[in-house]
Amino acid sequence: MxxxxxxxxxxxxxxxxxxxxxxxxxxxxxxxxxxxxxxxxxxxxxxxxxxxxxxxxxxxxxxxxxxxxxxxxxxxxxxxxxxxxxxxxxHGPSIAEHVLMAALMLSRDVLTAERELRAGRWRNVAVDPGLPFGSTLRGRRVGIIGFGETGTEVARLCQAVGLGVRAVRRDPTAPFPADLRPDWIGGDDRLPDLLTESDIVVVTVPLSPATRGLIGPAELKAMGAGSLLVNVARGPVVQEEALYEALRSGTIGGAALDVWWSGPPDPPSRLPFHELPNVLMTPHNSGHTxxxxxxxxxxxxxxxxxxxxxxxxxxxxxxxxxxxxxxxxxxxxxxxxxxxxxxxxxxx
Structure with a gap:
């Protein structure tokens, strides 16, 4: 059947x-x-x-x-x-490409530029000297929470474009593909180090009692104002209210969310993430190729x-x-x- x-x-x-x-x-x-x-x-x-x-x-x-x-x-x-x-x-390669795409879109503020051009407004640094520059990924650091199939594929693409890679996993001594060159791989106890050292944090762990609510107010504050969060794991790994407030207040710079706290026919969240300009929203389709x-x-x-x-x-x-x-x-x-x-x- x-x-x-x-x-x-x-x-x-x-x-x-x-x-x-x-x-x-x-x-x-x-x-x-x-x-x-x-x-x-x-x-x-x-x-x-x-x-x-x-x-x-x-x-x-x-x-x-x-x-x-x-x-x-x-x-x-x-x-x-x-x-x-x-x-x-x-699903690892497809999700990894989605992660890289999302990081690029957030780093270049593609969402705002595309939305404004649709409305007939040309807005770039050539016509608006007050507009901040976007940034390349090369030389920045990505922190991967979870280092299974998806996490290792994310690492492979990120290191190919010049990002430094670090990761935390349940067993930091477990083998990983020989072509990967992470700066370090630590156990769960090194999550605070990963958050403070990373410009982009990618969540790839499965949902379990140990990972539910793993990313909350303290973790988001540790990431810092310019950082980006990409969640391709499960919505409840990140605390819903804490993330919304961190994005609204500028505690972190932006987020790409492919997973949510509810599903169809209900809205993806009870909070208005869709009103925030620094959120890339996708309907849990990062692996759908x-x-x-x-x-x-x-x-x-x-x-x-x-x-x-x-x-x-x-x-x-x-x-x-x-x-x-x-x-x-x-x-x-x-x-x-x-x-x-x-x-x-x-x-x-």
Missing amino acids: LNHRILSRFHEPLKARAEGRHVWLDAFDWDAGRIAGALPDVEVYVGSKLRAEDARQAARLRLVHVVGAGYDGIPLDALHPGVTVATTHH SDTFAARAAEIADNIVRLERGEPLVNVVRAGDTRAAAQWTGSALRDSARPSGGPLPPGH
Whole structure:
């Protein structure tokens, strides 16, 4: 079952690559009832969200393949023990290009210049001697919070244009690509150093209890008035009110926000970020390129082929326990014969 609106646009190459006797259900536009009715017979589920009540009834499920790196939309505890959960990535290069673009736009104040020219006003340093100059990126310093796939790709592009790179990560001793030459990589305890030493701070960490609200009033003050914040991680990693006030008051110079504190159909924030001239707003699309999703479709298809052949899968975040699964599946199939509303197998 394919239940993902974006990946559905790549369903033909996905199906063609996953050779074999497979019946594909394109469920991205199905309602919840239709999905729930089909799931008990599904062996592979491809998507980013799955309801717990549906997961409990998916007795034949073998693989949940998440379309992306985060699997917080999958109820792991509701899946039977034999289900393997895998993820896919490939978004790093696309997000890194977005970060570089955003840093350039903020450094050159492209938003203001474009908006004023649309209104018929020529405004540059040649006609307005009071207008501040923009600045190049070369020789400035970028601080990256998180140094996984996205963080390392950001570092690669930044160092290519002459930015100095430093980063903090949970494990500062973990290896990183040999072509990267960061000034330093520190643990979480070096976040204050990164904030005070960086002209541009890029947030790439996943959202967790440890990172929720990580950037607040004290951290924004430490960055300084000329600094820029780029958030391509999750909105709640940065404290909403604190960031708005820092931008409004000039505590920091500007921000590029691709992630927010709420989503459609609600506004991205309850605060009027759209009224601030020093904010670049994008709708969580920094990784939405054909390159990202073509590579994801290929990797997911290859994992399905590996599953069929009994080969090890890649990017597994939860391995299925086949021995426990056999006992659970028999119980679940017997339970499915009961009238609707009957009790679930013990412990599920």
